[in-house]
Amino acid sequence: xxxxxxxxxxxxLMIVLTITPFIxxxxxxxxxxxxxxxxxxxxxxxxxxxxxxxxxxxxVVEVWDQFERISMKYKGSINFSIVSYNLSTFELIPDxxxxxxxxxxxxxxxxxxxxxxxxxxISTEGFHYILVTDTLTGRVYWSNPIVMDNxxxxxxxxxxxxxxxxSDGGGLPNEVYNYARYIARLDFASLTxxxxxxxxxxxxxxxxxxxxxxNEPGKFVAIQGxxxxxxxxxxxxxxxxxxxxxxxxxxxxxxxSADIQKTPEDLWTEIDRFTSTTGSMALAFPHHTVVKQFIxxxxxxxxxxxxxxxxEVFSIHGSSLVNPHSPWSVVGAVDAPSYRINGSSVNEALMxxxxxxxxxxxxxHDGKLGHSLSHTRAFIGHQYPYTYLLSRVSKIYPSGVTxxxxxxxxxxxxxxxxxxxxxxxxxxxxxxxxxxxxxxxIVGQDDSTVFVSNATSNREIKVLLAQDGAPxxxxxxxxxxxxxxxxxxxxxxxxxxxxxxxxxFIDVPVTELTFNDNxxxxxxxxxxxxxxxGEYYVxxxxxxxxxxxxxxxxxxxxxxxxILCSRGRVTAIGxxxxxxxx
Amino acid sequence: xxFDFSKYDISVRKVSIGFFFxxxxxxxxxxxxxxMVASSATWLYFIxxxxxxxxxxxxxxxxxxxxxxxxxxxxxxxxxxKKVNPFKKEKLNYIDHIMxxxxxxxxxxxxxxxxxxxxxxxxxxxxxxxxxxKIWRILGVLTVTxxxxxxxxxxxxxWR
Numbered sequence: 001x002x003x004x005x006x007x008x009x010x011x012x013l014m015i016v017l018t019i020t021p022f023i024x025x026x027x028x029x030x031x032x033x034x035x036x037x038x039x040x041x042x043x044x045x046x047x048x049x050x051x052x053x054x055x056x057x058x059x060v061v062e063v064w065d066q067f068e069r070i071s072m073k074y075k076g077s078i079n080f081s082i083v084s085y086n087l088s089t090f091e092l093i094p095d096x097x098x099x100x101x102x103x104x105x106x107x108x109x110x111x112x113x114x115x116x117x118x119x120x121x122i123s124t125e126g127f128h129y130i131l132v133t134d135t136l137t138g139r140v141y142w143s144n145p146i147v148m149d150n151x152x153x154x155x156x157x158x159x160x161x162x163x164x165x166x167s168d169g170g171g172l173p174n175e176v177y178n179y180a181r182y183i184a185r186l187d188f189a190s191l192t193x194x195x196x197x198x199x200x201x202x203x204x205x206x207x208x209x210x211x212x213x214x215n216e217p218g219k220f221v222a223i224q225g226x227x228x229x230x231x232x233x234x235x236x237x238x239x240x241x242x243x244x245x246x247x248x249x250x251x252x253x254x255x256x257s258a259d260i261q262k263t264p265e266d267l268w269t270e271i272d273r274f275t276s277t278t279g280s281m282a283l284a285f286p287h288h289t290v291v292k293q294f295i296x297x298x299x300x301x302x303x304x305x306x307x308x309x310x311x312e313v314f315s316i317h318g319s320s321l322v323n324p325h326s327p328w329s330v331v332g333a334v335d336a337p338s339y340r341i342n343g344s345s346v347n348e349a350l351m352x353x354x355x356x357x358x359x360x361x362x363x364x365h366d367g368k369l370g371h372s373l374s375h376t377r378a379f380i381g382h383q384y385p386y387t388y389l390l391s392r393v394s395k396i397y398p399s400g401v402t403x404x405x406x407x408x409x410x411x412x413x414x415x416x417x418x419x420x421x422x423x424x425x426x427x428x429x430x431x432x433x434x435x436x437x438x439x440x441x442i443v444g445q446d447d448s449t450v451f452v453s454n455a456t457s458n459r460e461i462k463v464l465l466a467q468d469g470a471p472x473x474x475x476x477x478x479x480x481x482x483x484x485x486x487x488x489x490x491x492x493x494x495x496x497x498x499x500x501x502x503x504x505f506i507d508v509p510v511t512e513l514t515f516n517d518n519x520x521x522x523x524x525x526x527x528x529x530x531x532x533x534g535e536y537y538v539x540x541x542x543x544x545x546x547x548x549x550x551x552x553x554x555x556x557x558x559x560x561x562x563i564l565c566s567r568g569r570v571t572a573i574g575x576x577x578x579x580x581x582x
Numbered sequence: 583x584x585f586d587f588s589k590y591d592i593s594v595r596k597v598s599i600g601f602f603f604x605x606x607x608x609x610x611x612x613x614x615x616x617x618m619v620a621s622s623a624t625w626l627y628f629i630x631x632x633x634x635x636x637x638x639x640x641x642x643x644x645x646x647x648x649x650x651x652x653x654x655x656x657x658x659x660x661x662x663x664k665k666v667n668p669f670k671k672e673k674l675n676y677i678d679h680i681m682x683x684x685x686x687x688x689x690x691x692x693x694x695x696x697x698x699x700x701x702x703x704x705x706x707x708x709x710x711x712x713x714x715x716k717i718w719r720i721l722g723v724l725t726v727t728x729x730x731x732x733x734x735x736x737x738x739x740x741w742r
Contacts, residue, residue, distance in 0.1 A: 014710055017726045021703040024733055028741065029697050199636050200623060200643070234626030235639055259636055381697025388620035390696040394740045476742070 031380045034067060040074040041066040042471055042481040045132045045143035046185050049155035049403065049431055053125055053148055059102065059118045060185055061132055067378035068371065068429075068478050070114040070183065076136035077107040083142075085127040085466075085510040087149060099123040102130070115183075122148050127433070127466045127510045142469020142486055144431040145510070153405035153422060157431050158188035158414065160223060160402070161245045161285060161312065161361035162369040163391070166207055167197035167227075170392065171367025171385030173210030181220045184370025184429070186401070188414045189214075191369065192225035192245045195257030196233035208253035215251075217410040224248040224280075228267060230258045232293060237262065239543070242286055242296035245312070245361070246271070249415040250280030264300040271307060281415055286356075287312035287363060289320040290344045292337040296320075298349045299544040310418060311346035311356035313572055314400035314427040315363040316372050318475070321562065321572060322347045328493075328500050328562075331427065331570055332475065334394055342528030343538035350558055350575060351498040351526040352538070352551040357448065358560060358572045359418070360400025360425035365391035371429050372399035376478035398428040398473035405444060421448045427570040428473040435464040436561050436573045448576050449556075455521040455580040463492055463561055464512045474568020487566040495574075496559050497524035521580045525552035555580070603659055610655035614688070617698055618647035621691035650691075653684035654705070674714055682718055685709050689725040693732045703729045 001009070046060040061078060065071040080102055084093040102120035106112070122128055130143040147155070163169025164176045171179070173191050180189040191211060198204045207226075214222035225247040231240025236258040244267075246256055254274040261267040275282050284307050289296035301308040313321040318333030325340035326347075342348065346356055364372035367385035374395040381387065403424035404417035417423060422444030424434050436443050438459050441450040452459065469486045471479040492513055493503040502515055529536045529548040536548045560574030622643040631639065661668050674682070685705045692702030706729050710722030 017710060017723060018707045021706070021726055021730050021733070022700075024730055025700055025703055028733060028737055029700070197623065200640060201619070202640070232627075234623050235631050235634070235636065237632035238630065259632065262632070386697065388617070388695050388698055389624060390736060390740050393696065394742065396742055 029381045031377060031382075034378050034380050035382060038065045038069070038071050038073055040064070040071040042139075042479060043078070043132055043134060043141040044429075044470055045130060045141050046431075047120075047130055047143045047146050049144060049157070049433055050147045050149070050151050051122070052150050054121055054123045056119055056121045057146070059120045059130055059143070061116045061118075062183070063108065063114050064479070066478060066480070067376040068373055068473070069378060072113045074108045074114070076134060077105055079105045079133040079135060081131045081133070082122070083129045083131060084124065087125050087127065090127070090508070090510045090512065093124070093126055097124065098126070098128070122146065125149055129469050129509070139481055140485070141481070144468045144470060145433045145466035147433050147466065153407055153417070154409070155403050155424075155433060156187035156406055156409055156414075157401050157403050158186050158221070159184070159362045159364075159370040159399065160188070160190035160225060160247050161192050161227075161287065161315065162189070162364045163193050164191055164367060165385070165388070166201065166203045167193035168387075168389045168391040169193070169365040169367060170387035173207060174214065175385055176367050176369045177210065177214035177222055179367065180369035181214070184368070186220070186370040187409055188221035188223060188404070189369050190223035190225035190247050192227045192247065194229045194233055195226045195255070196229055196236055196259055198226065199255070199257040199259060200235065204253055204255050208251075211253070212251050215411065219409070221409055221411055221414050223411055223414065224251065224253040226253060226256045228256050228258055228261065233258055235259055239263075240294065240297070240541075241300050242289060243294055245285040245287060246282055247285075248274075248280045248282050249411050250278050252278050252280060254282070264297075268304060281419065282307055283310060283415070283418055284308055285310055285312040285359065285361065286346075286349075287315060287320065287361070288317035288333070289346060289349070290324050290333050290341075291317055291335050292341075293335060295341055295344045295539070295541040296349070297542055297544060298343060298352055298354065298538060299542065299546050301349075301354060305355060309355065309357060309421065310359045310423070311349065312361050312363075313346050313358045313425050314360035314397075314570065316365070316374055316395035316397050316399050317363060318397045319427070319570065320344075320346055321358065328495075330564060331397070334396060341539050341541060342530075343526060343542070347495070347498050348526060348528065351524045351553070353553050355577065357421035357423055357443075358425045358574060359402040359423050360427060361402065362399030363395075364399045365395060368399075370399070370401060375473060375476055396476050400425060400427050401429060401431070402426075403431065417444070420444045423573075425572045427568075428479075430468040430470055430472060430569050430571070432468045432563070432571050433466040434561070434563070434571060434573050435462070436576065437462045438559065438576045438578060441576065443573055443576060448574070450576055450578045451581050452521070452578060453580075454582045456518055457580070458516055458518040459578055461494060461515040461517060461559065462512060463494075465490075465492065465506070465563065466510045467565070468569070469509065472565055472567035472569035477568060489566045491564045493562045493564065494559055495562060497522070497553070497557055501559070521555065521557045521578060523553040523555035523557060553577070599663070603663065606662070607655050607659045610658055611651045614654055614701075615647040615651035617695070617701055618650050618688060618691060619643055620698070621695055622646060624694040625691065650684045650688050653681055654688060657681040657684070669711060672714065674718075678712075682709055682713055685712075686721055686725060690728065693725075693729045699729065699733065
């Protein structure tokens with residue numbers, strides 16, 4: 001080869017080496033459909049879950065595209081109507097008997113694009129749904145249920161686990177909180193960035209300030225929060241005790257990080273110190289507990305019932321409610337181990353004797369607190385707000401939300417609901433209404449504990465359910481409109497002592513189910529411990545020796561409810577613990 | 583005493599160009615240093631240093647990010663204002679080597695990012711085209727290959 005030929009070939013190689021990486025990058029990072037297809041696909045109709053009779057509420061209608069994003073392209077008009085059910089008989093109330101005040105119709109035009117907000121009030125007790133009819137397609141969209149009664153506690157919805165650009169998520173804190181309040185329509189939220197990044201970037205004070213700025217009691221509650229990320233964050237050791245998201249009731253943010261508190265003992269000491277010096281309460285969410293990389297080390301949580309009272313059972317990682325290899329696993333989880341690892345799920349932790357109530361959060365990493373889009377094709381990197389890390393790519397489930405029965409919409413009110421266990425967990429943006437009671441003791445009452453006179457006393461179990469009429473999201477499945485009326489086909493399951501006890505199919509929006517149990521109260525125990533080098537552990541991933549005889553509920557039965565909807569939405573509430581007085 | 587501007591050859595055009603230079607250089611510098619901080623934190627996922635105090639890691643990351651961002655933003659702005667096309671330059675002086683080193687390091691660091699790894703690819707391509715010596719050409723090919731390999735590896739590990 002002469003010099004000219006070598007030069008020509010070198011240039012060709014350089015051109016190939018220049019074009020190829022950009023093409024490969026484009027294939028993985030650019031989705032033209034996501035970029036340019038904003039066609040309206042459905043409406044999301046959102047209302048408060050509970051209102052006192054005659055109280056005014058805000059009705060929000062959002063137009064979504066096929067990726068659950070706000071679509072600005074809808075230019076039609078909408079009509080409103082109402083469907084109501086009796087509070088005690090659950091029968092349909094004729095429209096003429098319902099007294100309400102709301103607009104008849106509205107247009108989406110150049111001014112009202114994508115989102116419209118209306119005021120409404122209903123003066124008739126009952127379960128109500130507001131129906132929005134799209135005059136262009138003729139489709140009818142149902143709201144979440146509005147329970148019109150005279151309540152002590154209001155049901156509000158929030159998401160207390162999310163990440164911004166301050167750690168491995170997307171968006172700046174103020175953007176993320178704005179999205180939570182004005183798009184996801186949450187009542188409360190917490191941005192809980194990984195402490196290890198905050199420590200690296202000196203970000204605690206910036207996050208604390210952003211959260212305090214976003215907090216507006218009565219309208220939107222922003223809660224201080226941070227995640228302790230043992231084992232899998234930069235510049236920490238490989239020791240893995242699981243991830244604990246912390247929220248605090250006050251205006252100060254604790255400096256929690258797995259490189260400051262290197263062991264669980266350090267962590268508990270710091271939380272004790274922080275709560276006693278600031279007067280703030282603290283609660284932790286063990287989460288994605290069944291994911292192979294982050295199997296939760298439950299034994300570290302045994303002695304801290306004031307902090308460990310809640311288990312995150314739904315998030316963008318899937319479900320940690322039951323073991324992914326149990327026969328009742330429906331949802332699954334991201335990176336679930338290929339073989340069964342005992343003692344990883346929240347259900348198994350309950351069998352060990354931990355008293356965890358079921359909550360759901362987002363753990364969103366795409367800057368969309370309260371309504372992550374990473375289960376849709378819009379997980380892609382060119383979606384605003386941007387993310388530096390790959391953290392949104394593998395999150396294939398919708399983000400969950402928690403319903404909390406609060407006395408007032410303040411930090412203290414939300415914390416009281418969480419601490420008292422007055423919570424409902426839901427796997428997507430849905431807001432159903434549920435009451436679960438045993439012998440008239442509802443979830444959250446008396447620390448969710450029911451006392452019966454003896455071990456065979458009858459337990460009357462009631463589940464009151466008003467389903468959300470909105471379309472549903474699930475793993476890799478964006479919400480799409482119902483073809484006709486919503487599919488109300490739903491299975492209500494009751495789990496007792498870790499096992500599926502009863503299930504019943506329903507196909508109505510509002511109902512109450514009653515079951516009776518008079519079998520002997522035995523309690524539950526965890527029998528999955530394994531022996532390694534003369535010591536027992538809850539599973540092969542665990543590093544904390546335990547006494548297997550102590551892993552039980554101390555003779556107390558527990559029940560929780562799981563509700564499986566037709567298109568993948570899952571709701572859970574409970575547990576209620578039942579203790580015999582003799 | 584008032585400053586005597588008449589001693590200097592100052593014109594509106596020169597001031598405007600200077601202002602534009604400063605704005606462009608600082609925008610580039612700040613953005614690139616943020617990308618570099620994020621890149622360094624990403625690599626720390628793989629290189630664990632649990633016993634090194636965080637403050638030392640912070641100093642290191644900020645220094646690396648600042649130096650790299652400063653060099654590259656300076657270089658990019660210089661090219662915009664230079665009359666000589668750097669792609670046609672035949673010989674490299676020591677400043678060019680410093681610049682190419684910055685580009686090379688930034689390309690390696692940014693290759694681990696999601697979406698913003700396009701910066702890593704762009705810098706790798708610049709090393710390839712601007713490195714006129716054999717060693718820089720080899721390093722250019724290596725960085726381009728590294729960026730492609732990491733992108734494909736990420737696809738097979740976490741993409742769905």
